[in-house]
Amino acid sequence: MSAPTTVTAAVLVIGDEILSGRTKDRNIGYIAEYLGKIGVDLKEARVVPDVEEEIVAALNALRARYDYVVTTGGIGPTHDDITADAVGRAFGVPVIEDPRALAIMLERYAEADLTPARRRMARMPEGSALVDNPISRAPGFRIGNVFVLAGVPSVMQAMLDGAAREMRTGAIMQVEPIEAGAAPEGLYGDALGRIAEANPAVSIGSYPSFKDGRFMNQIVVRGKDAAAVKAAKAAVEAMLEAIRGDGKPL
Known part of the structure; x- marks a missing residue:
């Protein structure tokens, strides 16, 4: 039986405002969940400042490593919106004012209102x-393999619908x-490690949280082979049942 098909992606978040803490990122989690539901595994996320060299270096590393890269931020009308220029440099192509993009923008703005700043949003690498x-x-x-999206979450989410179709x-x-x-992690940590080692087709994680005044733990089994996931889950459940029976580490 052939292995399940894996398609990978990375997210590159661009913006000084994210790194300064002024703006809290709301895009990485959304993209990870969205892509996961359609069968694209988010493998890495990076945040870089509005510095062209940093954007180019990160983009070239990610696009060589993964099937897709989704960038967010830096395609607005101001001087620090430099994503298009950085992407053009990464691909070695000129950045142009795209007539198709300009025509779409004229559906919203009167030509007299299409200021030089607004026209910047029609700039993109040639051939895009x-x-x-x-x-x-x-x-x-x-x-x-790079999709360049807006940073504003509501806009990014709407654009991701179109990007995902491609x-x-x-x-x-x-x-x-x-x-x-x-059940404390210290009671089942060793046993969980043995289960993970015996089930290499899945990933197993333990996630503590604080609820109702006490710590609670959840174990999550993840994988693309349904039978392997089912088997690992059964092993984890049996291990927990044994711990609950005598309260001793396994």
């Missing part, structure tokens, strides 16, 4: 495909959460 923006109309773009997808990750209750 447009990514629709149903919210504010100024499109994003795709070049190679992505090849793979097997969807199966996720099985198992409530460990108040």
Whole structure:
């Protein structure tokens, strides 16, 4: 039986405001969940400042490593919106004012109101495909395996719908959460490690939280082979049941 198909992606968040803490990122989690549901595994996320050299270096590293890269931020009308220039430099192509993008923007703005600043939002690397923006109309773009989207969460989310339609997808990750209750991780850590070693086709994680005045733990089994996930889940449940029976580490 062939292995489930895996398609990978990375997110590159661009913006000084994220690194300074002025703006709290709301895009990485949304993109990770969205892509996971369609069979694209988010493998890495990076945040870089509005510095062209940093954007180019990160983008070139990520696009060589993963099937897709989704960038957010830096495609607005101000001087520090330099993502298009950085992407053009990464791909070694000139950045132009795209007539298709300009025509779309004229659907929203009168020509007299299309200021030089607003026209910056029609700039993109030559040869790019447009990514629709149903919210504010100024499109994003795709070049190679890179999708360049807005940073404003509501706009990014609407653009991601269009970008995702252009992505090849793979097997969807199966996720099985198992409530460990108040059982301390120290009681089951060694046993959980042995289960993980015996089930290499899945990933197993333990996640503590503080609820109702006490610590609670949840173990999550993830994988693309449904049978392997089911087997690992059963092993974890049996291990927890044994701990609850005598309260001793396994």
